[in-house]
Amino acid sequence: MNTVWALAGVVIKELYRRKDFYVLFVLTAVMTLLMGSITFFNDPRIASYLKDICLLLIWISALVIAITTTARQIPAERENRTIFPLLAKPVTRGQVVAGKFLGCWLASGIALGVFYLFFGVVSASREHDLAVIQYLQALWLHWVMLAIVVGLALLGSLVFAAPSSNATICFIVVLGILLLGRHLNQVALQQPEPLRTVVYSIYFLIPHLEWYDIRDLLLYDHPGLRWTDCLLATLYAGVYTAMLLLGAWLLFRRKPLHA
Amino acid sequence: MNRPVRHSLLLLLLASACFTLATLLQPRVATWGQRHAADSLMKVVLGDGRRLFANHFFVQADVTFHSGYYPSIFDRDQAPKGTRHLTASPEDHEEHDHEPPDPGREKDEDHSGHACEMSFLGPPRDWIEAFGRRFMVTEHTHLKGGKEREMLPWLKISAELDPQRVETYTVASYWLRNLGKFQEAERFLREGLRNNPKSYEILFELGRLYNENLQDPNRARNVWELGVRCWDERESKKDKPDLLALDELTVHLADLEEKAGNLARAIEWLQRALRASPRPEAVQERIEDLQRRLAAGGSRPSP
Numbered sequence: 001m002n003t004v005w006a007l008a009g010v011v012i013k014e015l016y017r018r019k020d021f022y023v024l025f026v027l028t029a030v031m032t033l034l035m036g037s038i039t040f041f042n043d044p045r046i047a048s049y050l051k052d053i054c055l056l057l058i059w060i061s062a063l064v065i066a067i068t069t070t071a072r073q074i075p076a077e078r079e080n081r082t083i084f085p086l087l088a089k090p091v092t093r094g095q096v097v098a099g100k101f102l103g104c105w106l107a108s109g110i111a112l113g114v115f116y117l118f119f120g121v122v123s124a125s126r127e128h129d130l131a132v133i134q135y136l137q138a139l140w141l142h143w144v145m146l147a148i149v150v151g152l153a154l155l156g157s158l159v160f161a162a163p164s165s166n167a168t169i170c171f172i173v174v175l176g177i178l179l180l181g182r183h184l185n186q187v188a189l190q191q192p193e194p195l196r197t198v199v200y201s202i203y204f205l206i207p208h209l210e211w212y213d214i215r216d217l218l219l220y221d222h223p224g225l226r227w228t229d230c231l232l233a234t235l236y237a238g239v240y241t242a243m244l245l246l247g248a249w250l251l252f253r254r255k256p257l258h259a
Numbered sequence: 260m261n262r263p264v265r266h267s268l269l270l271l272l273l274a275s276a277c278f279t280l281a282t283l284l285q286p287r288v289a290t291w292g293q294r295h296a297a298d299s300l301m302k303v304v305l306g307d308g309r310r311l312f313a314n315h316f317f318v319q320a321d322v323t324f325h326s327g328y329y330p331s332i333f334d335r336d337q338a339p340k341g342t343r344h345l346t347a348s349p350e351d352h353e354e355h356d357h358e359p360p361d362p363g364r365e366k367d368e369d370h371s372g373h374a375c376e377m378s379f380l381g382p383p384r385d386w387i388e389a390f391g392r393r394f395m396v397t398e399h400t401h402l403k404g405g406k407e408r409e410m411l412p413w414l415k416i417s418a419e420l421d422p423q424r425v426e427t428y429t430v431a432s433y434w435l436r437n438l439g440k441f442q443e444a445e446r447f448l449r450e451g452l453r454n455n456p457k458s459y460e461i462l463f464e465l466g467r468l469y470n471e472n473l474q475d476p477n478r479a480r481n482v483w484e485l486g487v488r489c490w491d492e493r494e495s496k497k498d499k500p501d502l503l504a505l506d507e508l509t510v511h512l513a514d515l516e517e518k519a520g521n522l523a524r525a526i527e528w529l530q531r532a533l534r535a536s537p538r539p540e541a542v543q544e545r546i547e548d549l550q551r552r553l554a555a556g557g558s559r560p561s562p
Contacts, residue, residue, distance in 0.1 A: 019298040026418070030285070038412075040411050040412045040415050041408075041411050041415070041435060041440055042440070043438075043440070043442060043449070044413070045408065046408050046409060046411060046412055047409070048323060049412040049413065050410040065562075081541070089520050141394075182388075182395075183331060185384050185385060185387070185388060185518070186333050186384075189384075203387070204387065208387060208391060209471075210391065210394075211390070211394045212393050212394070213394075214394050214395075215325030216326075216395065217327070217394070217396065219327065220295040220327045220396065221326075222326065222327070222396060225393065225394065226393070229390075229393045234389070250379060
């Protein structure tokens, strides 16, 4: 386990050495503060548009950080040939996969923590109130969803030749699920057979990332989720992440390391 | 002359040429298109393409009004039609209201058109959908208690993007009036009128602001009468004119004249409303009542 933590530590150090996070955070902060500086109809209490924009930017930034950080991990190790001394430590390939995943997930979590702290400050300064439970649930579910995204990008980094193609495909898949995942069953029912069965099968196979997007509940001050639902969603994400990591390990185990 | 000095001089020469050309061309470039006349950043950046996004922001205002409960593009058939539900008076919904779930929202229990329109979810088709609904807004509620102000930024942005979209001004003004922001409502309606000079819808809303909120019936009368003239100009020759708008204008004018004691004038407006009203029998009854009062010599202002 120490080996896995050591590998994860390297990935986290990479996050704060690279400029991606800082650029995205500054962009989010500047855009949110610029929008916040506008007063509509002389009413400074209007807040939901600002929260909406800030949360949207946080979601985009978190996806960019999670996917780009994960997609380059193993290809970079292979390209720089640092994978050979790493595996000679001795570190098993399973530990490399686990360490990289843990590092990327924790790094995304740290970035997400900073983003949500900023969101909390913006929200509380406007509304003079913060729904702490809903806020923590939104943060937790967002981070849990990123575990699936990180797992997907890690698996993709072993399937696709270049990090850029992997990142692009991951973005398309994740955005596709977020936008369409909830409606695929509805689409399936409007199709003739056998397309209906195919689309319905995809609906049951994909990880339903859209569940973890509870921005509307947070924005419009709806009551918080039940903790059992949060737990079940966490278990669901855990199962998908484990499946993706298992797939990544099986691929990595048989993969020749020389380019 | 050595090489670095020559290079510096060349650079200076080019910079001077650029500056001279810029001073010559800038006034000409400004007259090439209409962009120079743009008075907002959005107009400069997006040009006429901004109108495409205006509807998105108008819908976003509707989504906010429903606290996030709104049909997606896959439930488009069930999406609310028109914009009347956005300006429905709170009393319309409170008639069938039960315990509101939240002081900031009003539960819409009425089974009238809009509530039925918005029951788009139906029973879940499978366990994924059933479980997924625990993470989304599934209750049809409307903002209330001052929280309606949250819709306003989206309407303002929508108006910036498409200044010719009349309903943006009328809906925003309705809520601004309800929130007690009369000056802001007037300013926004005037802006709408500048962009849509013949809009009887905006004139009607402006008249309501003067009559109901600013207690200025004379200005309301002028604005509504102008509204009727604009309606005649724009709608009277159409196969399917907007009769509802004419009905609203004329009935409000009749009310105004009745309150001012001008019963004959009120009857004239009601006779005009008779041809536009969806319930002509009710209008006819009112005309007869006014005629009786006029015959009895009752042209005093009603209390």
